[in-house]
Amino acid sequence: MTESAVQLLPLAIVVGMFALFIVSGLRTSSRQASEYGVAGGYTGRIGIGAAIASNWMSAASFLGLAGMFYLTGYYAMAFVVGWTGGYVLLLVLMATQIRRFGKYTAPDFVGFRYESEAARTLAALIAIGIAVIYGVAQFRGIALIVSWLFGIAYTPAVVVGAALVVGFVVVSGALGVARNQKLHYFVLITAFILPLMLMARKLGYFWILPQFGYGAAIRDLQQQFGFAWSEPFATVTPFRWLALCFTLMFGTAGLPHVLSRFYMAPSIRDARWGVVWGLFFIALIYWSAPAYGVLARLFEARGGIVPNSSDPMVADMAVLSAARYSGLPLWCIGLLAAGGMSAAFSTVAGMLLTGSASFSYDIYPRLIRPNASETDKVVAAKGFFLLLAVLVMTLALRPWGMIAEIAALAFALAGNTIFPAFLLGIWWGRANAAGVISGMLAGVAITFAPLLAGILPFLASLPPATSSAFIGAPLVILVMVAVSLLTPPPGDGIKLFLARNVHDTAEE
Amino acid sequence: MEESRTDREISFFRPRGTAMRGEVRVIWLVLAGWFAAIVGIQAGVYLLEINYSELLLEEMTFFNLPIHFWLTGQVLPLWFIVLCVLFNIWMDRHAARRLDGALRFRARSGREDE
Numbered sequence: 001m002t003e004s005a006v007q008l009l010p011l012a013i014v015v016g017m018f019a020l021f022i023v024s025g026l027r028t029s030s031r032q033a034s035e036y037g038v039a040g041g042y043t044g045r046i047g048i049g050a051a052i053a054s055n056w057m058s059a060a061s062f063l064g065l066a067g068m069f070y071l072t073g074y075y076a077m078a079f080v081v082g083w084t085g086g087y088v089l090l091l092v093l094m095a096t097q098i099r100r101f102g103k104y105t106a107p108d109f110v111g112f113r114y115e116s117e118a119a120r121t122l123a124a125l126i127a128i129g130i131a132v133i134y135g136v137a138q139f140r141g142i143a144l145i146v147s148w149l150f151g152i153a154y155t156p157a158v159v160v161g162a163a164l165v166v167g168f169v170v171v172s173g174a175l176g177v178a179r180n181q182k183l184h185y186f187v188l189i190t191a192f193i194l195p196l197m198l199m200a201r202k203l204g205y206f207w208i209l210p211q212f213g214y215g216a217a218i219r220d221l222q223q224q225f226g227f228a229w230s231e232p233f234a235t236v237t238p239f240r241w242l243a244l245c246f247t248l249m250f251g252t253a254g255l256p257h258v259l260s261r262f263y264m265a266p267s268i269r270d271a272r273w274g275v276v277w278g279l280f281f282i283a284l285i286y287w288s289a290p291a292y293g294v295l296a297r298l299f300e301a302r303g304g305i306v307p308n309s310s311d312p313m314v315a316d317m318a319v320l321s322a323a324r325y326s327g328l329p330l331w332c333i334g335l336l337a338a339g340g341m342s343a344a345f346s347t348v349a350g351m352l353l354t355g356s357a358s359f360s361y362d363i364y365p366r367l368i369r370p371n372a373s374e375t376d377k378v379v380a381a382k383g384f385f386l387l388l389a390v391l392v393m394t395l396a397l398r399p400w401g402m403i404a405e406i407a408a409l410a411f412a413l414a415g416n417t418i419f420p421a422f423l424l425g426i427w428w429g430r431a432n433a434a435g436v437i438s439g440m441l442a443g444v445a446i447t448f449a450p451l452l453a454g455i456l457p458f459l460a461s462l463p464p465a466t467s468s469a470f471i472g473a474p475l476v477i478l479v480m481v482a483v484s485l486l487t488p489p490p491g492d493g494i495k496l497f498l499a500r501n502v503h504d505t506a507e508e
Numbered sequence: 509m510e511e512s513r514t515d516r517e518i519s520f521f522r523p524r525g526t527a528m529r530g531e532v533r534v535i536w537l538v539l540a541g542w543f544a545a546i547v548g549i550q551a552g553v554y555l556l557e558i559n560y561s562e563l564l565l566e567e568m569t570f571f572n573l574p575i576h577f578w579l580t581g582q583v584l585p586l587w588f589i590v591l592c593v594l595f596n597i598w599m600d601r602h603a604a605r606r607l608d609g610a611l612r613f614r615a616r617s618g619r620e621d622e
Contacts, residue, residue, distance in 0.1 A: 080580070081580060088591055088592060092534075206572060211582070212573060218566075218573070230577060232553050233554055233557060238554045242550060269600065276596060280589055427520035429519065502518075503528045
């Protein structure tokens with residue numbers, strides 16, 4: 001839906017929203033640095049939940065999910081279930097324990113638990129890989145919105161978007177943009193749900209809770225246009241549905257930037273309850289996203305467009321196109337665009353910074369320059385950030401799928417590598433360095449093997465890469481168990497730490 | 509000696525100590541509820557679809573939504589929230605009981621969550 005002219009009003013709203021976050025960031029950063037994490041944006045469990053949800057909401061949630069619904073109907077429900085159900089795994093299996101470990105990043109955790117620099121480096125490389133893949137999904141979302149806002153084609157929009165992201169990180173580093181994550185979340189959720197309510201009202205559907213009102217649109221699409229959008233397993237088998245769903249759940253419990261969130265809460269109890277609030281806030285988005293997909297289809301059908309479009313570009317813009325087709329005022333469409341931009345910007349900035357931090361602290365001083373000073377590490381982090389941005393931009397020029405599909409590949413990689421490493425690291429004292437290294441290498445191979453189906457045809461029978469962790473994560477766990485049992489056990493120190501500090505079994 | 513050290517190893521399938529055993533038991537229950545709801549609902553939807561027709565699924569509605577959309581898209585995320593709330597309530601009580609025991613008997617100097 002590229003326009004030929006600059007969309008001035010939506011552009012002004014985008015700029016206004018970022019200005020709001022800058023002012024909020026300046027206010028937050030003017031407080032004492034030590035307050036940040038306790039009072040500066042995370043006050044109370046609801047605040048922690050809003051921070052978790054704000055950190056989670058990306059272009060995949062804001063734009064990509066509706067796009068998947070637009071294109072695949074019920075199949076996209078696997079994303080809803082996967083991206084919410086993963087938080088159950090995270091809460092019951094990991095949240096309490098990883099906080100007790102006291103390690104702030106995934107490579108730190110792996111290096112400490114498995115007492116291995118090689119495992120730590122491998123985890124850092126995987127974290128960078130996840131950041132790059134996830135970043136490509138965000139860049140695609142940013143480029144699509146930039147393309148519409150400035151009236152330019154997709155390719156130049158990727159370059160403009162990349163320049164804006166780098167500028168955003170420079171400004172946010174200096175001014176603390178989006179530091180107040182409560183405000184960030186509530187602005188994003190308003191930008192997402194308010195236009196939906198207005199659209200449902202315009203159509204005469206139940207607009208107070210459009211999350212239920214879109215059922216009437218499904219019925220109208222079926223009865224008036226014969227388009228069976230909601231048919232459950234028309235195009236995929238239940239196995240494929242469950243494979244995607246469980247892959248996303250394992251990935252949610254293995255994404256490095258999600259795991260790091262638990263250290264921001266003042267206590268373990270607050271962290272646990274923060275997860276519940278975070279899940280509720282995330283569910284608000286996911287209860288609403290299907291409505292955008294079906295409304296976009298319905299408006300197209302009513303406008304005389306045959307509802308069989310399978311163009312991924314059109315699908316990824318379903319949120320904006322539904323608002324446009326419904327004749328909502330331009331400020332409302334601008335609000336949606338601003339929300340999508342903001343969600344994608346904050347996520348991609350966080351991912352690229354995490355990736356560059358992994359390089360400068362886990363790889364650079366250990367493998368490249370052993371006697372690097374703190375200044376050297378900062379320089380390395382900045383240089384690697386730019387390198388990552390260029391790499392992500394290049395990959396986003398020719399993305400290999402829709403926003404949600406690209407994000408799902410990052411989840412598959414996390415589910416096949418980091419998730420088993422954390423799971424066994426916490427719950428099985430016998431897991432050792434050889435086991436985790438073999439497991440993570442196997443996980444990388446399992447994730448990317450389906451992508452080689454063009455070269456090796458027998459791989460075509462495997463589930464797609466985006467669904468690989470359903471079988472992959474259990475396989476990696478088996479590899480970790482087998483290799484750990486065949487090699488010497490970890491040291492007594494880490495076993496004692498697990499027993500006393502992580503699981504508190506001191507009474508025996 | 510080696511055998512006793514192996515016995516003291518942490519394992520999800522062989523939890524040690526009252527606290528860990530209780531925690532693992534509740535984790536099993538939550539995971540069972542989580543898994544059964546996800547797979548059960550999809551199995552039900554699939555059986556309805558193959559035994560009857562997708563049209564039946566369209567006609568069975570709740571709050572305007574086709575039944576499979578309501579169960580999967582609305583109920584499951586809500587069920588996950590309920591499971592998380594139940595788990596947290598249990599963990600809070602569990603922590604309070606342990607704290608109470610530690611204060612009354614002063615049997616150990618283990619640290620507490622909060």
